[in-house]
Amino acid sequence: MLITIPDVLNKAGLEKINALLDQGQFKDGKLTAGWHAKLVKNNTQLTGRDSAAKQATAQLTNSLQRNATFSRATLLRRMRPLLFSRYNPGMEYGSHVDDAIMGSDRGFRTDISFTVFLNDPESYEGGELIMDSPIGEQKFKLPAGSAIIYPSTTLHRVAPVTKGVRQVAVSWIQSLVRSAEKREIIYDIDQTRRTLFERDGKSREFDLLTKTHANLLRLWSEP
Ligand SMILES: O=C(O)CCC(=O)C(=O)O
Ligand SMILES: [Fe+2]
Known part of the structure; x- marks a missing residue:
């Protein structure tokens, strides 16, 4: 499931x-990429x-965790620290899949990847986040403050920025429920x-659906 969330x-x-990021020392993004993603990653990052x-x-972590859509859609168990990326003209991130397992103890499974867009889409050209899919590519360039969450199983890329600067925050989530379906x-x-x-308040139908919701979570969630 791929969802966009406005106004995170x-x-x-x-x-x-953005004022905080302006004080930061952005470094080569290759430092945090896996061996194959390094080959196509050309951006700068603040860790x-x-x-x-x-x-x-x-x-930003606080804003994400307080966002109802984010918490309902991700069923967050834990989140990797955010990475702030800046793409200057000429920078891009070619096609890749995110590492399945992260963390120095290799204890973090990535179920969901997400991007929070931090600057005005009119202020830069290119820089779309592009998802590979069986029906072709889907492109996203969201308003500042909006997020997209997508299964980490997806091949994706960031198109070259041709003008201006693209600034985003990205991270990964281990969900209570591993399967996107x-x-x-x-x-x-x-x-x-x-x-x-x-519509109807606490009806019998609401109670039964709430029971099903709770019981599916019980059946499918992992520690
Ligand atoms: O910048 C983005 O929107 C996505 C970056 C990305 O794919 C990654 O860091 O793995
Ligand atoms: Fe990625």
Whole structure:
């Protein structure tokens, strides 16, 4: 399931994060890529070691975790530290799949990848996040403050930036539910029971769907 989430950050939140990033020391993005992704990764990044990045990470992580759509769609168990990337003209990230396992102890399974767009799409050319799919490529260039979450199983790339600067935050999630298909079923039931609740209050139908939602989570979630 691929979902876009508007307004993860409001204008004030965006301004604060971008001001913090302006103080950061962006380094070559190849430092955090796997051996095959390194071959096609050409961007700059701020990692958690940078103090500006630490503050930006705390703020954006908080905004993501408070976002209802983000939490319902990801069924977040844990998240890798955010990486802030800046693509200057000529930079791109060619086709790759994200590493399945991350962390120095190799204890983190990536189920979901996401990008939070941090600057105005009108301010740069190119830089679309492009997903490979059986029906062709899907391109995303979202407004500043919006996020896209997608299964980490997907081949994807970032088109070359030809003008201006593309600034984003990216990270990975280990979900309570490993399978994207199962997460989608749980998400759909959750959305449906909430719509029912808004329409009719706590009806018998709402109760049964809530029971099914809870029981599927019990069946499919992993520690
Ligand atoms: O910049 C993006 O939107 C995605 C970056 C990416 O694919 C990655 O860091 O693995
Ligand atoms: Fe990626």
